[in-house]
Amino acid sequence: MRLPFALSLAFTCVVAMAAEPAAFPRTTIDLGCVVTDLDKSVRFYTEGIGFHEVKGFEVPAGLATDAGLTDARPLSIRVLVLGDDENATKLKLMQVAGTLPRTGDTDFIHSHTGFRYLTIMVSDTDAALARLEKLGVKPIAKSPVTLPESLAPGMHLTCVRDPDGNLVELVGPRK
Numbered sequence: 001m002r003l004p005f006a007l008s009l010a011f012t013c014v015v016a017m018a019a020e021p022a023a024f025p026r027t028t029i030d031l032g033c034v035v036t037d038l039d040k041s042v043r044f045y046t047e048g049i050g051f052h053e054v055k056g057f058e059v060p061a062g063l064a065t066d067a068g069l070t071d072a073r074p075l076s077i078r079v080l081v082l083g084d085d086e087n088a089t090k091l092k093l094m095q096v097a098g099t100l101p102r103t104g105d106t107d108f109i110h111s112h113t114g115f116r117y118l119t120i121m122v123s124d125t126d127a128a129l130a131r132l133e134k135l136g137v138k139p140i141a142k143s144p145v146t147l148p149e150s151l152a153p154g155m156h157l158t159c160v161r162d163p164d165g166n167l168v169e170l171v172g173p174r175k
Contacts, residue, residue: 027087028088028089029089030092031115034095035163038095042078043135044135045091045093046080047134048132050122050131052081053079054079055079056077056078057079058077061073070096075094076095079092079093080092091118103165106164106166117166117167117168119169120170121172122172123173124174125144125173125174126175128158128172137160137161140159143157143158143159144174145158147171152171155171155172156171157169157171158170
């Protein structure tokens with residue numbers, strides 16, 4: 001039995017596409033963050049935000065130096081994830097022994113250049129706020145604020161700061 005030409009062409013295209021390697025085999029990015037107090041930051045992101053910790057890893061000093069990550073210092077990285085699937089967002093936290101990293105002006109997102117905030121979608125803003133309150137974390141300014149219906153119907157934006165002052169946006173409904 002012969003396939004119609006259009007179906008045969010579509011099948012050929014699918015087979016050809018499958019044979020080409022994907023430019024981005026995983027479309028979720030991992031974020032690395034140097035912190036001043038590793039345990040305090042892990043607690044904020046796990047107990048306060050809702051990440052869970054998975055097995056971390058070590059980067060030997062030689063590899064870290066050769067890659068341009070450190071000046072001959074090893075890295076011990078704790079990995080936090082949102083979700084359980086293999087494409088879950090990963091936040092890699094590290095505190096580099098014997099260093100005093102510079103901190104920047106974190107008052108507003110326009111205070112300096114670079115990655116300025118994380119946006120995390122939550123299923124229940126009030127539950128997230130309750131978890132954060134137990135850690136002594138309060139929303140910034142008038143957060144949570146209701147987003148315009150034209151932007152995100154029924155959603156609220158809450159801004160908080162992690163232990164190093166980094167801005168974390170939580171977006172979700174209120175129950």
